[in-house]
Amino acid sequence: MAYDKFNILTSTAVPLPIENVDTDQIIPARFLKATERTGFGDNLFRDWRYNQDNTPKKDFVLNDATFSGKILVGGKNFGSGSSREHAAWAVYDYGFRCVVSSFFADIFRNNCLNIGVLPVQVSADFLQKIFDAVEENPKTELEINLPEQRIILLSTGESESFEINKYKKNNMLNGFDDIDFLLNIKEDIETFAANTPL
Amino acid sequence: MSSRKTLFDKVWDSHVVHKIEDGPDVLFIDRHMVHEVTSPVAFLGLKNRGIPVMHPEKTFATADHNTPTINQHLPVEDPLSANQLRMLEENANEHGISYWGLGHEKNGIVHVVGPEYGITQPGATIVCGDSHTSTHGAFGAIAFGIGTSEVEMVLASQCIMQPKPKRMRINITGELQFGVTPKDVALFIISQLTTSGATGYFVEYAGDVFKNMSMEGRMTVCNLSIEMGARGGMIAPDDKTFAYIKGREFTPTGAAWDKAMAYWETLHTDADAVFDKELTFDGSLIEPMITYGTNPGMGMGISNAIPNANEVQGGVSTYKKSLQYMAFNEGESMMGKTIDYVFLGSCTNGRIEDFRAFASIVKGRKKADNVTAWLVPGSHKVETAIKEEGLLEVLQEAGFSLREPGCSACLAMNEDKIPAGKLAVSTSNRNFEGRQGPGSRTILASPLVAAAAAVTGKVTDPRELMEKLFA
Numbered sequence: 001m002a003y004d005k006f007n008i009l010t011s012t013a014v015p016l017p018i019e020n021v022d023t024d025q026i027i028p029a030r031f032l033k034a035t036e037r038t039g040f041g042d043n044l045f046r047d048w049r050y051n052q053d054n055t056p057k058k059d060f061v062l063n064d065a066t067f068s069g070k071i072l073v074g075g076k077n078f079g080s081g082s083s084r085e086h087a088a089w090a091v092y093d094y095g096f097r098c099v100v101s102s103f104f105a106d107i108f109r110n111n112c113l114n115i116g117v118l119p120v121q122v123s124a125d126f127l128q129k130i131f132d133a134v135e136e137n138p139k140t141e142l143e144i145n146l147p148e149q150r151i152i153l154l155s156t157g158e159s160e161s162f163e164i165n166k167y168k169k170n171n172m173l174n175g176f177d178d179i180d181f182l183l184n185i186k187e188d189i190e191t192f193a194a195n196t197p198l
Numbered sequence: 199m200s201s202r203k204t205l206f207d208k209v210w211d212s213h214v215v216h217k218i219e220d221g222p223d224v225l226f227i228d229r230h231m232v233h234e235v236t237s238p239v240a241f242l243g244l245k246n247r248g249i250p251v252m253h254p255e256k257t258f259a260t261a262d263h264n265t266p267t268i269n270q271h272l273p274v275e276d277p278l279s280a281n282q283l284r285m286l287e288e289n290a291n292e293h294g295i296s297y298w299g300l301g302h303e304k305n306g307i308v309h310v311v312g313p314e315y316g317i318t319q320p321g322a323t324i325v326c327g328d329s330h331t332s333t334h335g336a337f338g339a340i341a342f343g344i345g346t347s348e349v350e351m352v353l354a355s356q357c358i359m360q361p362k363p364k365r366m367r368i369n370i371t372g373e374l375q376f377g378v379t380p381k382d383v384a385l386f387i388i389s390q391l392t393t394s395g396a397t398g399y400f401v402e403y404a405g406d407v408f409k410n411m412s413m414e415g416r417m418t419v420c421n422l423s424i425e426m427g428a429r430g431g432m433i434a435p436d437d438k439t440f441a442y443i444k445g446r447e448f449t450p451t452g453a454a455w456d457k458a459m460a461y462w463e464t465l466h467t468d469a470d471a472v473f474d475k476e477l478t479f480d481g482s483l484i485e486p487m488i489t490y491g492t493n494p495g496m497g498m499g500i501s502n503a504i505p506n507a508n509e510v511q512g513g514v515s516t517y518k519k520s521l522q523y524m525a526f527n528e529g530e531s532m533m534g535k536t537i538d539y540v541f542l543g544s545c546t547n548g549r550i551e552d553f554r555a556f557a558s559i560v561k562g563r564k565k566a567d568n569v570t571a572w573l574v575p576g577s578h579k580v581e582t583a584i585k586e587e588g589l590l591e592v593l594q595e596a597g598f599s600l601r602e603p604g605c606s607a608c609l610a611m612n613e614d615k616i617p618a619g620k621l622a623v624s625t626s627n628r629n630f631e632g633r634q635g636p637g638s639r640t641i642l643a644s645p646l647v648a649a650a651a652a653v654t655g656k657v658t659d660p661r662e663l664m665e666k667l668f669a
């Protein structure tokens with residue numbers, strides 16, 4: 001599914017300094033019954049965000065108007081647990097284009113890259129600096145520079161580089177997905193299929 | 199120089215269709231399993247692109263995640279679930295995919311039916327939009343869970359793009375103690391590695407403990423690979439593997455079998471092959487395990503005390519939050535804690551051996567009055583075996599009843615939800631906050647521990663209820 005191209009993103013950030021945020025928290029299983037890919041943002045972090053009577057939980061960061069932006073900053077081991085891509089959709093659909101953490105669970109990272117959310121892995125130190133800066137001043141902006149693979153804390157100018165493989169980077173820059181690529185090598189695939197032993 | 203290869207390398211390398219420079223490999227997929235929850239949007243994607251399923255004969259659909267486990271002959275009540283099930287059926291029919299829907303004799307949990315019908319084979323690449331696809335690695339397959347975009351990708355091209363994971367080998371030597379099951383082995387490994395200890399790796403399990411393990415047990419262990427962060431786990435195929443798959447519906451026969459065997463017999467790690475990481479544990483030190491927190495890495499031997507926050511790896515506040523959710527305290531024992539629910543089932547422990555183990559303990563005893571027990575076979579085939587082996591009578595005499603197959607309370611998408619605040623001993627795979635229903639509290643354990651809890655109404659060491667075969 002096509003998504004917006006990603007180049008340089010400058011935005012304030014929403015801090016979620018919790019470790020091991022699993023995909024069941026990002027989007028609880030009971031919201032996986034949809035047959036289309038819309039409306040997931042409303043249920044992002046549903047059980048942390050709302051009481052059982054659907055009133056917002058005041059102390060949860062998404063309900064706190066002080067913090068906003070297109071960047072979600074999470075604790076270590078973000079996105080662990082179930083492979084549900086709905087978690088990445090919920091993050092995207094809510095309006096985040098980038099998630100920053102000091103460590104990502106594998107499947108979640110892949111899912112994000114497939115749908116246009118950029119996972120940016122930083123050092124534990126840098127993550128702490130971001131948390132501190134945003135807590136101190138919620139207007140603090142981050143720059144995510146994909147062409148240069150650099151994340152910059154604009155309030156202090158401190159920055160770090162991040163990893164992304166060349167192929168995924170190219171896709172993100174152009175808003176392409178993997179299927180476009182695969183359909184182009186269809187003949188190779190069919191030749192291969194004809195020779196598999198199983 | 200390096201012709202020495204690991205099992206994982208052999209299977210992976212022989213499936214690479216194309217290498218992208220500084221990018222992922224294009225990996226050919228031999229078997230693709232789909233279910234109702236993660237496939238509808240993928241099929242919609244195909245429709246939007248106006249393309250067919252490339253290899254419907256390599257694609258298999260079953261309904262499991264969202265299905266009721268009672269009255270399956272009646273229409274599904276929840277309109278959203280019913281809609282997903284209908285979409286799966288329509289999509290399967292439209293694209294010519296085998297479809298084992300609700301009520302079909304072959305219906306069951308995707309990772310239980312795959313092996314039962316011989317769809318799962320050594321040396322195959324197998325994917326499914328469910329993270330416990332790693333189960334199929336028990337046969338020496340490379341099997342892993344994928345997201346919905348990837349489901350669409352495989353439907354469209356029979357390939358997936360994946361960077362090659364690193365290789366890890368986990369050796370467990372020696373012999374397991376009495377009362378220690380494959381589930382305990384897996385929970386033990388996860389407790390040692392934590393839930394992220396194998397992230398980025400594909401694991402091979404080796405050593406005597408796995409050699410001596412049944413195919414069912416190997417499936418349980420491989421199933422839980424994902425809970426330590428691994429992309430998947432696998433065990434080299436051996437005579438046990440070949441005996442298991444022989445004669446099943448989708449297993450090759452005649453000349454095709456011989457050809458397949460010639461390939462399968464090459465599927466082992468060469469003597470000098472190198473792993474990126476290698477760990478060894480002594481299997482005789484493993485106890486029956488139990489979890490006390492809200493991730494599968496928070497597990498311990500059943501007779502131990504819950505660790506103090508300062509003894510564990512990772513954040514203290516996260517640890518305390520987890521115990522608070524479970525309403526447990528640091529330093530206390532879990533034994534004797536009153537429980538409310540028992541769930542026997544899931545692709546982790548919903549196979550016939552698991553029901554045999556459970557029945558061996560409840561036989562001649564009675565279900566505790568304070569316990570609600572959900573016993574959910576992994577498939578119709580398991581359900582039939584339970585009846586044919588006389589286990590149903592044993593269970594019924596002890597006050598239990600059997601539900602119909604499906605994922606059920608493993609992820610609680612259907613009506614089988616553990617109520618808020620209730621404590622469940624569960625043989626499934628995840629004890630996350632709310633996984634088994636909003637506010638539910640889950641203790642993960644083996645079918646033996648679950649059975650001991652079901653008849654005593656509290657956390658109990660199953661060894662106290664088991665008769666030693668040799669006194």
Ligand code: SF4
Nearest residue numbers: 330544545605608609
């Ligand atoms: S039983 Fe649980 S883990 Fe297994 S396929 Fe079903 S939902 Fe997934």
